[in-house]
Amino acid sequence: MKCRVCGKQANIRLPQYNTALCKDDFIGFFEKRVLATINKYGLMGAEDKTLVAISGGKDSLSLWHLLGRLGIPADGIYIDLGIKDYSAISFDKARSAADMLRRKLYSFSISDAFAKGIKDLSAIMKRPACSLCGMIKRYVMNRACIEHGYSVLATGHNLDDEASALLGNLLHWKEEYLWKKGVALEAEGGHLAKKVKPLFLCSEKETAAYAVMSGIDYVYDECPYSKGAKTLTYKALLNRVEEGSPATKLAFMKGYLKRTRQDEADGEKGQKSLCSGCGYPSFGEECTFCRLVDRFGIGRSLSFRIYSPEPS
Amino acid sequence: MKCRVCGKQANIRLPQYNTALCKDDFIGFFEKRVLATINKYGLMGAEDKTLVAISGGKDSLSLWHLLGRLGIPADGIYIDLGIKDYSAISFDKARSAADMLRRKLYSFSISDAFAKGIKDLSAIMKRPACSLCGMIKRYVMNRACIEHGYSVLATGHNLDDEASALLGNLLHWKEEYLWKKGVALEAEGGHLAKKVKPLFLCSEKETAAYAVMSGIDYVYDECPYSKGAKTLTYKALLNRVEEGSPATKLAFMKGYLKRTRQDEADGEKGQKSLCSGCGYPSFGEECTFCRLVDRFGIGRSLSFRIYSPEPS
Numbered sequence: 279m280k281c282r283v284c285g286k287q288a289n290i291r292l293p294q295y296n297t298a299l300c301k302d303d304f305i306g307f308f309e310k311r312v313l314a315t316i317n318k319y320g321l322m323g324a325e326d327k328t329l330v331a332i333s334g335g336k337d338s339l340s341l342w343h344l345l346g347r348l349g350i351p352a353d354g355i356y357i358d359l360g361i362k363d364y365s366a367i368s369f370d371k372a373r374s375a376a377d378m379l380r381r382k383l384y385s386f387s388i389s390d391a392f393a394k395g396i397k398d399l400s401a402i403m404k405r406p407a408c409s410l411c412g413m414i415k416r417y418v419m420n421r422a423c424i425e426h427g428y429s430v431l432a433t434g435h436n437l438d439d440e441a442s443a444l445l446g447n448l449l450h451w452k453e454e455y456l457w458k459k460g461v462a463l464e465a466e467g468g469h470l471a472k473k474v475k476p477l478f479l480c481s482e483k484e485t486a487a488y489a490v491m492s493g494i495d496y497v498y499d500e501c502p503y504s505k506g507a508k509t510l511t512y513k514a515l516l517n518r519v520e521e522g523s524p525a526t527k528l529a530f531m532k533g534y535l536k537r538t539r540q541d542e543a544d545g546e547k548g549q550k551s552l553c554s555g556c557g558y559p560s561f562g563e564e565c566t567f568c569r570l571v572d573r574f575g576i577g578r579s580l581s582f583r584i585y586s587p588e589p590s
Numbered sequence: 591m592k593c594r595v596c597g598k599q600a601n602i603r604l605p606q607y608n609t610a611l612c613k614d615d616f617i618g619f620f621e622k623r624v625l626a627t628i629n630k631y632g633l634m635g636a637e638d639k640t641l642v643a644i645s646g647g648k649d650s651l652s653l654w655h656l657l658g659r660l661g662i663p664a665d666g667i668y669i670d671l672g673i674k675d676y677s678a679i680s681f682d683k684a685r686s687a688a689d690m691l692r693r694k695l696y697s698f699s700i701s702d703a704f705a706k707g708i709k710d711l712s713a714i715m716k717r718p719a720c721s722l723c724g725m726i727k728r729y730v731m732n733r734a735c736i737e738h739g740y741s742v743l744a745t746g747h748n749l750d751d752e753a754s755a756l757l758g759n760l761l762h763w764k765e766e767y768l769w770k771k772g773v774a775l776e777a778e779g780g781h782l783a784k785k786v787k788p789l790f791l792c793s794e795k796e797t798a799a800y801a802v803m804s805g806i807d808y809v810y811d812e813c814p815y816s817k818g819a820k821t822l823t824y825k826a827l828l829n830r831v832e833e834g835s836p837a838t839k840l841a842f843m844k845g846y847l848k849r850t851r852q853d854e855a856d857g858e859k860g861q862k863s864l865c866s867g868c869g870y871p872s873f874g875e876e877c878t879f880c881r882l883v884d885r886f887g888i889g890r891s892l893s894f895r896i897y898s899p900e901p902s
């Protein structure tokens with residue numbers, strides 16, 4: 279198998295693009311495609327200050343690294359979930375990336391704030407760990423953006439994440455989520471930072487290959503609490519379809535994006551009020567995060583640690 | 591495992607309804623559910639004359655048998671695709687059912703009409719066999735209804751057929767088909783018979799169990815040309831999801847039906863003209879069936895054989 283660009287031995291086959299590429303040409307191809315997504319969907323511009331949500335996995339670290347290579351300055355934020363070794367190793371990887379990129383890394387520790395890890399919190403709040411974790415991450419990262427002057431929060435969600443979530447929402451026709459996914463979610467009046475997903479059209483296999491080929495040191499293991507998650511079943515099933523019909527996942531998400539843009543044009547918007555506790559948008563009188571904080575009788579101010587690599 | 595109704599040994603587990611039933615109670619349960627679908631969606635009434643599309647497989651023969659048991663008189667129509675043994679065996683099963691039910695069976699033979707089987711026709715017309723077969727069946731069965739005075743055409747499409755087709759249409763966002771499926775498609779002014787799918791909410795496993803438990807003699811093999819069909823992959827995938835989350839297929843199709851009814855209420859209708867050849871609805875000037883007939887230089891009249899069982 280030869281590289282379609284230079285004719286050397288190819289390192290990766292990309293049936294969805296009907297091509298095969300060597301390491302260097304794949305890295306160039308991948309970066310060009312992400313840049314195209316950034317430009318096409320207006321994800322971030324020269325005036326923006328970007329914060330990248332870092333988990334320590336291949337997607338978020340690839341994204342941070344890639345933004346650096348594209349000359350888009352971005353700091354990182356890491357949420358420590360208090361999952362013993364897994365959280366410690368993940369934070370190490372995040373810090374090494376900060377060192378390499380010479381960018382600031384904010385961190386927020388759930389164990390420090392609540393004196394509990396995510397698993398115990400989940401039991402106390404009678405809410406699945408994944409759902410609680412998602413809520414806390416969204417809230418804390420958004421507040422970090424607003425409080426520290428970042429206009430854009432970039433996450434590493436990839437094509438497989440988005441396609442499997444969409445499949446789940448379609449199978450159960452979850453109207454409340456169904457048409458709300460997108461490559462970008464605009465900011466809202468000083469309360470919600472703009473959220474963007476530059477890897478939206480890159481498959482998990484591509485982001486893993488990019489991480490490996492770029493020498494990025496990331497956590498290989500999935501979060502220990504994700505075992506048995508339905509999204510993993512959906513991912514496996516979509517990959518089975520993809521094997522028989524390459525580019526199905528891309529067609530699925532591109533067709534979806536076309537429809538959501540139509541829906542946006544139709545002017546559909548949910549009504550949100552502001553939380554009586556923190557003043558941030560909330561569907562109820564008090565937002566879920568404030569309810570959590572109240573439950574533990576702790577203050578509403580968030581303390582971030584900031585890791586700044588030594589100047590070289 | 592005990593039957594939830596009578597406490598005897600259960601013969602079938604139905605996790606999607608969180609129940610298990612013995613043979614007799616399952617037959618009663620299945621028939622009651624199909625009757626509920628017929629009534630809820632107004633599929634057929636006392637004034638209707640119904641024709642059932644018979645392939646010789648478990649779904650169509652179960653449907654024919656069940657309508658008899660529910661006291662809904664219905665004749666059958668069988669299309670002989672000219673697939674050697676498969677077609678001959680299928681026709682035998684259809685005729686045995688007609689004998690048992692003492693109902694008329696119409697048949698139309700593709701080999702007689704075109705002097706070719708579906709495979710050769712497919713090669714000549716440069717169109718996949720399944721797509722050509724579907725077109726011919728839809729056209730011929732509809733014309734049989736109109737010409738012989740049947741107001742309703744009932745087909746044996748089951749939950750798995752519908753869910754897998756919908757999944758395929760969603761993965762590729764096929765707008766032209768996406769919102770057009772339903773339990774019933776109304777008749778149109780003397781040209782299109784009403785089409786109904788009484789088994790729409792019954793899984794393939796249920797229709798197979800009903801056929802076996804009712805002693806219906808049906809063709810076990812799938813059509814030899816269906817091998818490798820994507821719908822089979824989609825069916826397998828949905829069954830994997832169903833294993834982990836029973837009733838997902840039902841929720842998927844019920845949620846879909848709710849949405850299509852909304853779309854209907856929004857008053858969306860396609861514009862169709864009438865075919866210059868046969869006078870039936872067509873998207874182009876001439877309908878696909880007439881183009882096929884022209885290609886072979888044969889007449890436009892359809893000759894059906896009618897098999898009428900001896901009165902007992």
